[in-house]
Amino acid sequence: MYRLLIISGIFAVILMGLALVSMIFEDTKATGRVYNCSLAEISPDFPPEVKNECRKLRSEAYKNGRI
Numbered sequence: 001m002y003r004l005l006i007i008s009g010i011f012a013v014i015l016m017g018l019a020l021v022s023m024i025f026e027d028t029k030a031t032g033r034v035y036n037c038s039l040a041e042i043s044p045d046f047p048p049e050v051k052n053e054c055r056k057l058r059s060e061a062y063k064n065g066r067i
Helices: 001-026 047-063
Strands: none
Touching: none
16 A cells, blocks of 8 residues: 555656646747737837737738638
């Protein structure tokens, strides 16, 4: 009984370690930035390129009836 408890504890620690490693590597795969376009027009922190791209996306969404 005690042996089974130790084995299951070791198994749980290994699984949690693998989950942690996968989360760390998943975060490093992101290569770009993500912007919330709903704030693009009013925020001075958005670069002009991002504002223009958000305008294009909003215009396309409006034309396709998604807005």
